Structure formats: C-alpha cells, structure tokens
Amino acid sequence: MEKDSLRGHFEQLLNERTGEFKMYPTERVWNSIYRRLHTRRKWHFIGGGTFALMILAGVFVLMQDNPRPPSKTFSHTVSAIKPGSRMLATENTSSIHTVPTRSNELNFNAGELQFSSSPLQSTTSGEDIAALNPVHAGTFELPSPELAPIIETHNLFSLQKAQNDPLLTSRLESIRDAEAALSTSPMRVIPSPTRYSWDFHFEPSVSYRTLKSRTTITSASLGFIVVDNNGYDINHLVEQRPSVGFEVGSDVRYALTSRWNLKAGLQFNYSRYTAAAAIVQQHTAITNLSVGSAPPTPVSNTTPYANESGHAGNMGDVTWIPDQRIELSVPVGAEFEILRTGGFSWNVAGTFQPSYILNAKAFLLSSDYQSYVQNPNLLRTWNMNIGAETFLRFNRGDVQIQVGPQFRYQLLPSFISSYPISEHLYDIGFKIGVVRTIR
Amino acid sequence: MTEDVLLQGCLHKDAAAQQEFYNRYSPKMLSVCYRFAKNREDAEDMLQEGFIRIFSQIHQFQHKGALEGWIRKIIVHTCINMLKKNKKFSESVDIQYAQHLSVREEAVPAVIQAKQVIECIRMLPIGYRTVLNLFAIEGYNHKEISEMLDIEESTSRSQYTRAKAMLEDILIRKRILLAPPEKALHQH
Numbered sequence: 272m273e274k275d276s277l278r279g280h281f282e283q284l285l286n287e288r289t290g291e292f293k294m295y296p297t298e299r300v301w302n303s304i305y306r307r308l309h310t311r312r313k314w315h316f317i318g319g320g321t322f323a324l325m326i327l328a329g330v331f332v333l334m335q336d337n338p339r340p341p342s343k344t345f346s347h348t349v350s351a352i353k354p355g356s357r358m359l360a361t362e363n364t365s366s367i368h369t370v371p372t373r374s375n376e377l378n379f380n381a382g383e384l385q386f387s388s389s390p391l392q393s394t395t396s397g398e399d400i401a402a403l404n405p406v407h408a409g410t411f412e413l414p415s416p417e418l419a420p421i422i423e424t425h426n427l428f429s430l431q432k433a434q435n436d437p438l439l440t441s442r443l444e445s446i447r448d449a450e451a452a453l454s455t456s457p458m459r460v461i462p463s464p465t466r467y468s469w470d471f472h473f474e475p476s477v478s479y480r481t482l483k484s485r486t487t488i489t490s491a492s493l494g495f496i497v498v499d500n501n502g503y504d505i506n507h508l509v510e511q512r513p514s515v516g517f518e519v520g521s522d523v524r525y526a527l528t529s530r531w532n533l534k535a536g537l538q539f540n541y542s543r544y545t546a547a548a549a550i551v552q553q554h555t556a557i558t559n560l561s562v563g564s565a566p567p568t569p570v571s572n573t574t575p576y577a578n579e580s581g582h583a584g585n586m587g588d589v590t591w592i593p594d595q596r597i598e599l600s601v602p603v604g605a606e607f608e609i610l611r612t613g614g615f616s617w618n619v620a621g622t623f624q625p626s627y628i629l630n631a632k633a634f635l636l637s638s639d640y641q642s643y644v645q646n647p648n649l650l651r652t653w654n655m656n657i658g659a660e661t662f663l664r665f666n667r668g669d670v671q672i673q674v675g676p677q678f679r680y681q682l683l684p685s686f687i688s689s690y691p692i693s694e695h696l697y698d699i700g701f702k703i704g705v706v707r708t709i710r
Numbered sequence: 711m712t713e714d715v716l717l718q719g720c721l722h723k724d725a726a727a728q729q730e731f732y733n734r735y736s737p738k739m740l741s742v743c744y745r746f747a748k749n750r751e752d753a754e755d756m757l758q759e760g761f762i763r764i765f766s767q768i769h770q771f772q773h774k775g776a777l778e779g780w781i782r783k784i785i786v787h788t789c790i791n792m793l794k795k796n797k798k799f800s801e802s803v804d805i806q807y808a809q810h811l812s813v814r815e816e817a818v819p820a821v822i823q824a825k826q827v828i829e830c831i832r833m834l835p836i837g838y839r840t841v842l843n844l845f846a847i848e849g850y851n852h853k854e855i856s857e858m859l860d861i862e863e864s865t866s867r868s869q870y871t872r873a874k875a876m877l878e879d880i881l882i883r884k885r886i887l888l889a890p891p892e893k894a895l896h897q898h
Contacts, residue, residue: 281846281874281878282845282846282847285827285831285846285847286846286847286849288823288824288827289741289745289824289827289828289831289847290847291738291824292738292741292824292825292828293737293738293740293741294737294740294741294744294753295736295737295740296736296737296740296754296757297754299754300736300754300757300758300761301729301732301736303758304728304732304758304761304762304765305725305728305729307762308723308725308728308762308765309725555733570726570729570730571730571733572729572733573733573737646729647725648725648726648728648729649726
C-alpha cells in the first residue's frame, strides 16, 4: 500500500492507539457464523428426516387405501373355479352376501387365473356377518357355465389366446361388468383388523441432567475453595433447575403376538433446563480437551457467565442460562401387554432412540469449573437415548387412547469424548397417545 | 495451536479450528468494525459477515503477508460494502463546521486512551469517519479510498483534511489531546 505524504505523526499515533484495541463480541456472532457455515450438513439431515417421514406417511396412506392385507391373498388355479352363479351362498341361507369391491378382480397371471380377496365382512340390515372364503365355500362361480370348461382346459397360453377371441373377450368383459356392479353394492364393507397399527403421541416433559467428571477433581485443580460437605462431586459445583419441554411423534406397530408389539417411528424432542450463572465482565475461559494420555489441548472461549457455585464468594447478578436441545429421533422398540381386562389394558414399553440434534444451545463448564462457555463444536450431533414407559390403554371404538408416565435417558455424553465432563440428559414426561389399527 | 495448524483446520472446514481462529482474531476485528459502524450491533453484524467471507475465501490466502493483515483487509472491505449497501454515505456532513479548523501536527498527546479515541472518531459524521479510518488507521492511500468508496480522489483528500481537523477539535475538547499554545491562549 503506497503511503501518502500527508501521513504524519498524528496518523501514526491514531494507528498505534486504536489498531491494537480489542473488543469482545457477544456469543450471538459466533453462533450465527457457525450456523451459516454448517447449515448445509444440517439441512441434509433435516431433508433426510423429512424424506423418511414422507415415505412412512406414504406407506401408511397406501396401507390405509388398500384393504387387502398382503398375507391374505388367495390364488386359485383356473380349475378351482366352477361355473354357476356369482353369488356366494353362506351356510346360513337367510342371508346372502356379496364378495365386494375392487380387490376381487380377475387377474390373468402366470399360468393361473388369480382371484384375490380379503376375509371380509358384509353387512345386511346393519348386522355384520363374516363372509366365507371363496375357496372354502366352494361357491364362487363364474356367470357363464360355458366359459369355465374352456378355461379349465387351457393353460396360460390358451388363456391369452382366449383373450384375443372376440367371443371370449366379450364374456370376460361381462365378468368385469358384473364385478363393477358388485362393487357398487350399497352394502357396507368392514375389513377385518390386521397386525399393523399406528399411533400419534404427545408428551409434556421436564428435563434435567447429571454430570460426571472423567478426571479426578481435587482442590488444587479447582483453584478455589469448595465449601461443600458432599465432597467433590461435580453435581454439587453447579446449581440447576429442570424446565418444561415436550415430545411429539408417531409410530407404526406390528403385533407379533396378542401381547407383544414391535414399533418404530419418528419423534421430535424439545428438552431444556437452566443453570445458575453470574453475569460478569467478558473474559476468556479455557476448556482443556484430552484424548488418552496425550497432553490436553486448550480451547479458549470468551464468555460473560461465571459459574457462581464454582466460586467461594458472591459473583454478582445471578441469571438462569437456558440450555436447550431440539432433536429428531427414530424410536425402535417393543411393547408388552401385562394385563388386559374389560375395555383397557396395562402395558410396558421400551425403545432405543438414535437421535440427531437439529438445534442446540448448550453451555459447558470450563476446565477450572469457574465459567460457563458456549462451544457448539464440542456438542455431539448424534446420540443414543433409551426410553421406558408404562401406560394404560383404553378401547374407544375404532381408536385406543393410552396415557402413562415415561422416562428418557441420554446414553452417550452430550459433548465429545475429549471433553472431560460427561453430561447425560434425562426427561420425565407424561405420554398421551392415540392408537389406530391400520386396515 | 499454531497459525498453520489453524489455517489447515479452517481449510478442512473443521469447526473447532474455525472457532479457535475466530476467538483469536475477532476481538481486534470487532474494534475495527466498531470504528466504522453506527453502533455495536451494526459492528457485530459487520464482523459476522466479515468472518463468513474469511472462512469461505481462506483458500485464497497465499502466505505473502501477515495473516492478520489479510483478515483485516477483508473485514474493512466488508464494512465498506455494508455501509454502501445501507447508503450510510448519504448522511449530511457539516462541512462549514470543519472548515475553520486547521491541522496542527505538533499537537501530540502524551497519553491517549484507545477507547476514548475510538469514541471520539465515532462522533464524526459517517463520511468523514470512514475516510479517516481508512487513511489514518488502516493505511490506505487516497487513490485506493476513492476506488473503495466510489468518490473522487480529491474528495477523499478534502474529506480527510476536514475529518482530521474535526477529530482534533473533539479530542481537545475532551481533554484527550493537548491544545496547541496559540489555541490555549485564545481559549483563556
């Protein structure tokens, strides 16, 4: 840079006096920078989570839309079909039931004429009566007596040929017309329950944490006097309060047996707690990170927050600094029905919950336990939680309502393994859920 | 952590290295922004934008000069761009007030407190302050300043002369700068 001739003593003095001056930015600045630099990675996970949620929702909608459970498809060879009426006559001759709807189409398939149907119920005069399985009833019959022998004597190839035959084509069309006519029957069709169900749940919860130091805490390492008869338990060096958070999510369940259910889903967690801190002048606090026997790496952060409980004297104005996490979890687990009586049952459930932190505001204790600092880099983005719950489930017609307490514990420490203090969060909540069988 | 290790970490987008880098240079850079900005909040916005540019352009640092100088250059340019964006230069300047002041090179104080000086600089109208910051403290010449601010070189010179006089007067009034003998006599 070319210096102008005008630059003299005054400029030099200004430069010297102001050039080295330091001001400490607030935490907001680094947090904003961090978010802007690392949002792409976060959005990948959010996008992935949303995509997974959409897939789950899509599967759910498809399963709701298709009343035919995959495990209950009946295939019949052509020879099983006999000529006769299209009506199903039950043993109870007082009622006549139709084989309903779109699921019982005639499908020409590899070497066989396939007929698919759910074990369905049809209603006559408001009364539900189980329909007979077409094969077992033995009375599912084609409308045209002359078509059956033709089909009976031909394999797939002859069937395909038959489709090209104008006479046979018109017959097959008449079958389809008859099917369509049946599908518009005013009779109400109620599918039978399947093994799948889904639930939606919401839990107000309170969150708290427990701390454990991986290094030995001695009075020398503290650098201040601890007036505490409880010894050097790190939990006594902080003052904290639980705060209210919540969880909301949805699961798909599969009934293994009448008592055991497997479940998997997506869950959104918001948990928080507060810690007492004194507001002091901006200062630099050191956090030592250590891996194995290697010498610790100091990381410096500026902060205006002192850990009041970590100091012997009164530090100044006390404030409660909020610590909060927003997570997306994938709970996978099982439920067991302990007791069933009348309209309700008593259950217990447990889940493993791999979790990804979408957003967090976390304060760490500095290595001398005297300051609270914010350092998002030291936060573990992936974690594993476990959940345990017990609940009562009440039958309310099509849906079941469940209520009961739940406990959630974070298995891995909140911060990376080189940070010497392990923090484990836990939530205690009250779960309210709605369960509905997928038909 | 050495400067090279920090740079390598930042090149690999390592968040811990980026934070250490930020912690090391942000206090000085915030004071730079503060001299240009209207208030502390604006200064922090400038600092934030500046560091995002630094991290995204860090591969362009060629080790030809001091890293701090390179960082400072980006921060200053960010401040100027943000001022331009907010049309801060359109604010009126009290030229008449400045014109009767003369430059007195001999008026050098024994001790000047940095913070007080910065506060006095911040009392100048934004146009004067920007030119003074760029010329007297950041070391840009008038040609460079004219290009940065899209003004004539002569305008930069005259703005600087007036800014300097005005600042000197403020410093004297605040008793940070010793008044020259003739002015001290006149005041008595």
